Amino acid sequence: MRNVVCVVLDTARAKSTGPETTPTMTQLAAEGTTFENAFATAPWTLPSHASIFTGTYPSEHGTHGGHTYLDDDLRTLPEAFADAGYETVGVSNNTWITEEFGFDRGFDELRKGWQYVQSDADMGAVVRGEDLREKLQATRRRLFDGNPIVNAANILYSELFQPAGDDGADRSTTWIRNWLEGRDDDRPFFLFCNFIEPHVEYDPPKAYAEQFLPEDASYEEAVAIRQDPRAYDCEDYTLSDREFALLRGLYRAELAYVDDQLAELRTALEDAGEWTDTLFVVCGDHGEHVGEHGFFGHQYNLYDTLLNVPLVVHGGPFTDGGRRRDLVQLLDLPATLLESVGIDDLALLEQGSGRSIHPQSAAEPRDAVFAEYVAPQPSIERLEARFGEIPDRVRAFDRRLRAVRTAKHKYVRGDDGFERLHDIESDPLEHVDIAADGPEQVRALRERLEERFEPLADAEPAAAVEMREGTKERLADLGYL
Template sequence: MNVALVVLDTLRLDAFREEFGWLPGHRFEQAWSPANWTVPVHGSLFTGHSPGEIGVHAKHQSLDCPEPTLAKLLSKVGYRTQAFSANPNISPIFGFDRGFKEFYGSYRLNYMEREVYDWQEFISEHQSQGLARYVAALREILSSDIATLPSLRRGLDIKLRDLGVRSDPDDDGAKRALSLIKSTQFDDDEFLFCNLMETHAPYDPPREYWTTEWDDDRSWTTFAALLATITGHPPEGATPERLKQAYDDSVRYLSDIYENIFEELRDSFDVVITLSDHGELFDHHSLYQHAYGLYPELTHVPLVISGNEIHNGNTSTPVSLTDVFHTIAELTGVQAGDSNRALISEGSVSEPEDRSIYTEYHGVSHQNRQRIINAGYSPDPYDEKLFGVVDAGGYGYQTMEGFNSPAKGTTDLLNLVKSYAESLDNREYGSDNKLPASVKRQLEDLGYA
């Protein structure tokens, strides 16, 4: 049994429904993410536990919990485990390579190598020295322990980009993922994980997908979302309409490139699970991107399971993305999941059990806190834990203003949230704030810091 798990990072449910009609399989129309952003969601996908249970969230972003990961469990029973990630958060630096025999990344991950020279920091500190600064940089590179050729290549990339010669790939990694899949000889007992970032900020698809002729300078799509929310001032030019248009262009590109990727996967994999980890906000609720809250635009996500024996269909019973872990365990025979939570059993789609589904928000990361404080504002109102719940009565969730819920069942949902928050055995870890400068640069580029 070969299984592929593909995360279409930051793809909103409404955008998926608009552009991914071509994707065959069984659709879970009430799929809910356990959190509002990438790290806690992937921690849950890889372990089958909630973010609070494993302690992987804004306050601790490394996957170093004692719970075994799906890839590790599969490796122990003879699976070849491979991963491709375009998201710097889902990378070996944060421990998300646990159990994978091979872990590939986009250019963003390549630039995060600890031994590569941090050109951006150097340039910012020596801006006034002109060409002489490059001689000093070369001397520093040659006299230190960092990798010489990768560092020089990175410096050349930055200079060419400054001159208007684009040296980075013209997408966020999907073409590289497609190339890797095409060139890999898959055998039996294969598990492949992919994270594709085409619809994540900075919303920069290949030029032929642009619906408006914008300047090559797309810096207005790159900003710290929570700081922009607090100040009420995203970068000049970053209107909600303009951001949404750039996002929609990226969605159309992702749909096209993923259709090619999916066709390649179908040739080698019995089951392909496609999902989004969270959505995106464009001044909805006076918020941007996905830095804060448990709003349904963030937590109600696409989930489709495709396979030769899986017929097209729909399920409206609420399910959680944490169920994906248990589904893959059931498919592969790994004795670690809860078979009652498997969405597929004995080759066919199961009717999910009727239960409450919970969502969690664990505050502001250290990097975001520091940036907000440095700008002269307080992140504290956004740094409180929030919880939400889905059941037959609908979705209810906490905000800093109170509890949002459907008109019916408000009290019942609020009581469920309170009980869940009190019973959750949150695992607390020390903060992992000391990141290499090269990692911080990539996170800043994506609006995470």
């Protein structure tokens, strides 16, 4: 294989993908290899992407809610491809995956998909204004932050001309198509792309939404539902079963929309004559709760709803590979991609915990996968600053969590003594805690966790890294702050 393309469908959970919602990905799986038991190392974007880029677990790469920067001493996948002679291009539609948080290393270009004209100044505050007064205030405050002409163009696009129902995917695929058509570089390329459409807020085009909403529901009713996961957690408002049903319809519609953008990306590669020479990877970075276990969003816990993600690899040794049920992790991607194209980067491979899932790999298959939630995001203090008094249920989330999952059992432990055990074979949705009935299994899996990581009591989150004010506003819009 010559090229590598890695596409992350942000917030895509495995249970919601398939022929109905993601036919393009299903076709890729039929032609390539699908991994039914693929797991993220963390339940949200920043630490999960850091694991994909470095092959390390969150407590190893140290990138999490308490330390929001990918440290410079870690080798990244784009750096490995760049040093092997590849052209390296990234397109990010999630504001965590930018140079501000250390994800630009190794990229010849890392494009910010939420900006029509690429600029360091972010006009997101204008977009989020609740009324004309707020929009004008934000424009006055931000217009001269950088190039005012570029900022004005971005404001006009976002306020007047941006297509409804798209959070950057269409612009991204268009840009990638133009880039492919204009390339005159003989080097192979590594392309990374994050599509954020399945992330809150769910606002798919109306035609997509109507395919997945209940028959007795209207598009207008669905999009009128408040979507604020942190406010829901803190009991600032409630959602009925019907409202969650409608939100799940919108979420599935977002997956369908971004799957069509995936088809556009494939067509662009085919038209450029690159498809047959490309190893094409599609995965989710984490999942989502849309009412499951009493949660909305993807924070504060390690249920499979958040960790089990789609993973499809197409091309080269993965052609006609069928469906694999072995346990794999997203942090296995660096070792897998390097082996698939014949790159030997010891610095990247030796720093990590990944195992190649190449069909001919000599790596031992996993008998367990692991995940971590190193620090609450947002912190309990920030929730208190926003909502005042918060429920005891939410205050209990102020803890570190780790999970180990085998083919049969799932065990989760917190640094506050919290623990749960589930029989995955009989209880795949993790509804029944059997920890009290299986002390020997609990002890064995707790030992597995302590073999993999240091004891929870000895683990200390790194110091926080301050972020720019404009980035805070954009992340708040995504429900992180």
